[in-house]
Amino acid sequence: MRINLDINGEIRELDVEPRTSLLDCLRDHVGLTGAHTGCEHGVCGACTVLFDGVAVRSCLMFAPQAEGSKITTIEGVTPGPGEMSVIQDAFCETHGMQCGYCTPAMVLVAHALLIDNPNPSRDDIVDAISGNICRCTGYAQIIDAIALAAERLRGANRPVELTK
Numbered sequence: 001m002r003i004n005l006d007i008n009g010e011i012r013e014l015d016v017e018p019r020t021s022l023l024d025c026l027r028d029h030v031g032l033t034g035a036h037t038g039c040e041h042g043v044c045g046a047c048t049v050l051f052d053g054v055a056v057r058s059c060l061m062f063a064p065q066a067e068g069s070k071i072t073t074i075e076g077v078t079p080g081p082g083e084m085s086v087i088q089d090a091f092c093e094t095h096g097m098q099c100g101y102c103t104p105a106m107v108l109v110a111h112a113l114l115i116d117n118p119n120p121s122r123d124d125i126v127d128a129i130s131g132n133i134c135r136c137t138g139y140a141q142i143i144d145a146i147a148l149a150a151e152r153l154r155g156a157n158r159p160v161e162l163t164k
Contacts (some may be wrong), residue, residue: 008076014062023047025063026073034074034104038133040083040119045132048105049073055105055112055131074104077111086156087111087149096145098136105132110146118154122147 005012007030014029023040026032035058042057049058050072051093077085083146087110090096097103100161106129113128119126125146128140134142 001064003064005063005066005071006069007071008073009070014063018062018064020063021059022049022061022063022071023058025066026058026071032073032075032145036101038101043133044102045109046102047107048108048111050108051151053112053115056108066071072108072111073111077107084136085111086152087114087146089151090152091145094141094148096137096141096143102132102134102136106134106142110149113146114150114153115148118150120146120150 001018002013002015005014005025007026012030014025016025016029019154023037026035027037034050035045036045037059040059042060045057047057047059048055050056051061051066052069061103077086077088084092085107087107091103091107096106109128113125117124120142125143128144129139129146
């Protein structure tokens with residue numbers, strides 16, 4: 001079936017099987033590999049993308065369900081080519097990643113959180129990332145990264161790079 005998806009601000013016309021997951025569509029049809037295949041059951045969070053500004057598991061959605069909505073992948077959060085978002089920079093600075101497998105999803109969850117709550121408490125951050133599994137960091141640096149990004153975004157007196 002032919003579908004039109006708004007991915008990172010660009011409309012893509014794609015031919016997919018109706019049963020194609022959004023994750024497989026992004027990776028195999030569009031070439032955006034930042035959303036990772038993990039459990040394929042919606043448990044690990046590695047496949048997280050933003051769907052109209054909300055963090056969702058792309059392995060649990062069919063690609064045709066995304067028609068008419070805005071999809072943002074990790075490839076779409078940078079301010080420009082070769083640049084990092086404030087959140088990505090905070091992850092680097094606080095060592096909020098090790099192997100990097102969960103990092104794109106964690107960054108997107110942080111974006112969604114900071115759009116809705118620019119001043120999250122530690123508990124808010126823990127709650128926001130609770131659906132995403134990280135086997136390397138122990139989460140402390142991820143929490144620190146999100147708190148640092150929130151602080152920097154508030155100090156910059158400008159909105160998070162993404163909008164709903």
